[in-house]
Amino acid sequence: MPKDLPRTLALTITALFLLYPLWGLASPVGRWQWGAADASPALATSFALTGVALLIVVAIGTPLAFSLRGATRAVRITFEAVVLLSVLMPPLALGLLLALAFGPGTALGSLLLRLGIPTSNDSTAFVVTQIYASLGYYLLGAAAAFEAVPRELEQSAALLGLKPREVLWRVTLPLARLGLAAAVSLAWVRALGEFGAIMVTAYYPHGIPVQLWVDLQDSGLPAVLPLLLVFLLSALPLPWALRILVRARGHA
Amino acid sequence: MLECRIHKARRAYDVNVEFVADAERLALFGPSGSGKSTILSCLAGLERPDAGHIHCDGQNWFSPPLALHLRSVGYLSQREALFPHLSVADNVQFSLDAAARAHERAWIDEMRERLNLTTLWRARPHHLSGGQARRVALARTLCRRPRLVLLDEPFTGLDRPLVRELVTILKEWQERLRFTLLAVDHDPLVLEGLCPRVIALEEGRVVQRGDWSELARAPATPTLRALLDLNP
Numbered sequence: 289m290p291k292d293l294p295r296t297l298a299l300t301i302t303a304l305f306l307l308y309p310l311w312g313l314a315s316p317v318g319r320w321q322w323g324a325a326d327a328s329p330a331l332a333t334s335f336a337l338t339g340v341a342l343l344i345v346v347a348i349g350t351p352l353a354f355s356l357r358g359a360t361r362a363v364r365i366t367f368e369a370v371v372l373l374s375v376l377m378p379p380l381a382l383g384l385l386l387a388l389a390f391g392p393g394t395a396l397g398s399l400l401l402r403l404g405i406p407t408s409n410d411s412t413a414f415v416v417t418q419i420y421a422s423l424g425y426y427l428l429g430a431a432a433a434f435e436a437v438p439r440e441l442e443q444s445a446a447l448l449g450l451k452p453r454e455v456l457w458r459v460t461l462p463l464a465r466l467g468l469a470a471a472v473s474l475a476w477v478r479a480l481g482e483f484g485a486i487m488v489t490a491y492y493p494h495g496i497p498v499q500l501w502v503d504l505q506d507s508g509l510p511a512v513l514p515l516l517l518v519f520l521l522s523a524l525p526l527p528w529a530l531r532i533l534v535r536a537r538g539h540a
Numbered sequence: 541m542l543e544c545r546i547h548k549a550r551r552a553y554d555v556n557v558e559f560v561a562d563a564e565r566l567a568l569f570g571p572s573g574s575g576k577s578t579i580l581s582c583l584a585g586l587e588r589p590d591a592g593h594i595h596c597d598g599q600n601w602f603s604p605p606l607a608l609h610l611r612s613v614g615y616l617s618q619r620e621a622l623f624p625h626l627s628v629a630d631n632v633q634f635s636l637d638a639a640a641r642a643h644e645r646a647w648i649d650e651m652r653e654r655l656n657l658t659t660l661w662r663a664r665p666h667h668l669s670g671g672q673a674r675r676v677a678l679a680r681t682l683c684r685r686p687r688l689v690l691l692d693e694p695f696t697g698l699d700r701p702l703v704r705e706l707v708t709i710l711k712e713w714q715e716r717l718r719f720t721l722l723a724v725d726h727d728p729l730v731l732e733g734l735c736p737r738v739i740a741l742e743e744g745r746v747v748q749r750g751d752w753s754e755l756a757r758a759p760a761t762p763t764l765r766a767l768l769d770l771n772p
Contacts, residue, residue, distance in 0.1 A: 438621070440619065440621045441621055441623060443586060443608065443621075444615075444621040444623075445623075445634070446607075446608035446609045447584060447585075447608050447609075447611075447613060447614070447615050448609075448634055448635035448680070448684065449609050449612075449635045449684060450609055450635070451609050452609075455609075458634075459623060462625045463623075463624070463625060
């Protein structure tokens with residue numbers, strides 16, 4: 289028996305196990321109803337609001353992750369524990385907690401409402417929920433990307449006369465970019481696919497996951513599968529390719 | 541002119557040294573752990589002395605500590621630390637903006653020729669051998685003509701002919717560009733070939749200064765004698 293046969297078998301079986309659900313797209317559920325419901329509002333909602341959420345996540349998370357490098361070990365461990373708590377939170381629990389914390393019945397929720405910022409069933413609630421769902425993933429990925437940049441290269445750049453800001457732009461960010469891209473892709477998938485928390489906090493406007501649920505309830509699988517296919521084809525290729533590229537280059 | 545007085549507390553013993561060097565090549569020689577690399581790190585700004593002062597060409601580097609990027613210093617060790625995302629050409633010219641690259645064209649061309657980098661000019665660092673990478677690092681260190689060049693065992697692991705060649709080139713360029721060069725190496729033959737003057741260190745203190753013949757004729761301590769005898 290070849291030495292690597294058990295490993296090859298194990299990898300193959302696991303890969304087939306993971307890919308098997310895609311076979312569901314070929315299930316005999318009847319003729320796909322491409323025009324059963326207009327999916328474009330859900331697509332527009334999901335992509336536009338996820339884009340906004342992701343911009344905010346990157347804008348907040350990148351400098352924060354970078355600043356973690358200079359923090360003491362105690363600060364890092366404490367902060368990472370908090371971030372992990374948000375990452376490990378079950379989505380439905382997150383939604384319920386967000387509703388309880390930001391809902392119109394709370395002091396904060398009513399204050400925001402008076403300021404014209406609705407905290408449920410609104411684009412703002414949708415984006416805020418996505419930020420809560422994805423920020424932790426981005427922070428952990430970005431922090432690992434920055435940590436992987438050798439300090440001696442940054443010191444070399446400084447010794448060659450570069451100011452700290454120039455070191456960041458010419459050495460740190462270029463060397464961390466693949467890891468950062470992987471973190472962005474993870475945050476993107478996490479935010480775009482968020483269902484449990486969004487169901488509670490922002491059932492309206494419908495994003496793709498909620499629309500899929502609604503279509504499943506109202507019209508059945510033949511109406512759901514076209515939107516599901518569009519969802520998969522539009523949401524997955526970019527982060528999937530980024531992740532493969534990152535691994536191929538030996539980062540993350 | 542480099543004026544240096546450094547006190548740096550360490551676990552085993554403190555480093556306490558004082559010396560002056562002026563547009564010359566000076567070797568720091570001594571057993572492992574005698575504080576040679578600590579001195580270079582303090583001069584480069586990678587470590588901070590606990591007390592003392594460092595002046596270079598009228599500029600105060602310590603104390604207060606001057607930021608790394610404001611020191612005109614080149615630091616070369618056995619770890620080349622080349623930027624993996626840049627070509628050899630961009631590594632060498634990393635410290636220069638577009639205008640400076642144009643202004644220094646002749647100097648860059650000379651380094652490229654003398655250090656045999658022409659065929660490697662567009663290559664990425666991961667394609668280079670150890671010796672090639674060390675030559676690129678040397679060119680990058682000297683490209684912006686630093687006032688002080690620190691060599692922390694940069695010849696370790698290189699074959700003898702290449703070391704001889706690099707020593708010859710370094711001597712020639714130091715005499716022409718008039719920078720101050722401080723070198724540390726485990727091999728006194730390399731140091732002797734590069735630096736006419738030597739400061740001998742032991743347990744963080746200067747135990748002898750002078751030229752190599754004085755050191756060989758009357759080493760100040762048994763440890764120095766043993767070190768020199770081990771490397772006849």
